[in-house]
Amino acid sequence: MASASRNFSRVEYDKMIDAGILGEDEHIELIDGSIVAMSPEGPEHAGTIDLCAEILRRAFGPGFTVRVQHPIVIDPDGEPEPDIAVVAGEPGEHIEAHPRTAALVVEVARSSLDYDRAQKARLYARAGMPEFWIVNLRDRRVEVHRGPTAAGYGMIASLAPGDEIVPMGSPARTSIDVARLFSPRLRP
Numbered sequence: 001m002a003s004a005s006r007n008f009s010r011v012e013y014d015k016m017i018d019a020g021i022l023g024e025d026e027h028i029e030l031i032d033g034s035i036v037a038m039s040p041e042g043p044e045h046a047g048t049i050d051l052c053a054e055i056l057r058r059a060f061g062p063g064f065t066v067r068v069q070h071p072i073v074i075d076p077d078g079e080p081e082p083d084i085a086v087v088a089g090e091p092g093e094h095i096e097a098h099p100r101t102a103a104l105v106v107e108v109a110r111s112s113l114d115y116d117r118a119q120k121a122r123l124y125a126r127a128g129m130p131e132f133w134i135v136n137l138r139d140r141r142v143e144v145h146r147g148p149t150a151a152g153y154g155m156i157a158s159l160a161p162g163d164e165i166v167p168m169g170s171p172a173r174t175s176i177d178v179a180r181l182f183s184p185r186l187r188p
Contacts, residue, residue, distance in 0.1 A: 009076050030079040031123060044183070048108045048135060049083045052181050056086055056104070059167055059174040064103065065091045071098045072105070074127040080120070083108045083135075086169065103169030105129050110137040121145055125152045131168045135181055142178050 013030045027037060049068060057066045067085045074080060079098070084106035087099040105124050107116045116134050124132045125148035132153065134143040144165060147154030159165055161179035 007077060011076075013079060030077065031119065044137060045108055045110065047183055048137065048181070051183065052106060052108065052135060053084050055176060055180055056084065056106075056167070059170045059172070059176060060086050060103070061170075061172060063090075063171070064088060064169075065094065067094070067099075070094075072102060073098045073100045074123060078123060078127070080123060082106060082120075082124075086167070101127075102129055104131045104133065104167050106133045106135060108135040108137065113138055117143070122152050124148070126150055133165075137182075140182055142181060 008030065027041070053066045053068050057064075060066065065087050067087060069081050069083060070085065071079045071081050072085050072087075082102075082105045084104075085099070085102040086104040086106075087094065087102045089099075107120055109116045113134070113136060121132060121134075125145070128148050130146065130148060132145040132148075134145075136143055136158075140161060142159045142163075142165060144157045144159060145153035145155070146168065159178045161177070161182065163178045164175045165178060166173050166175050
């Protein structure tokens with residue numbers, strides 16, 4: 001007998017969380033109607049998220065909230081929890097509903113690198129996220145995706161420590177040295 005799977009809408013997913021069927025602290029997210037387990041988070045992954053979030057808070061400044069591992073509403077079947085999402089507005093503006101867009105979405109990846117390059121990149125592009133970064137812990141690079149289309153991102157660049165990056169949505173157009181996004185102890 002073949003096994004059957006069932007896709008869930010974002011509304012059903014949220015109701016399961018509200019009812020306690022799925023725990024708010026479980027490491028899961030809704031991607032294209034499927035409830036997906038997220039990779040376990042080791043110290044390098046967690047520390048890099050914290051480091052990147054702090055740098056992005058400075059780069060974007062007031063009027064933006066840097067959300068760490070919180071949901072974004074993508075579509076009726078998607079509510080991913082990116083490692084970092086920089087969204088317009090102050091934190092209090094997101095209490096009643098998750099944001100539907102972000103100026104920048106970031107995934108920190110080692111074991112999830114292939115998944116983030118394929119599924120997550122397509123998901124964020126399809127949702128019209130203007131900029132998506134993958135902080136690639138394996139190769140110590142930042143993969144910058146810009147120009148979203150229904151099929152994916154039109155421009156992808158791979159930047160190394162020593163290269164500079166300016167987040168497109170940063171009002172101050174702050175330049176960031178890619179090396180700063182990695183732990184000082186682990187930099188090449």
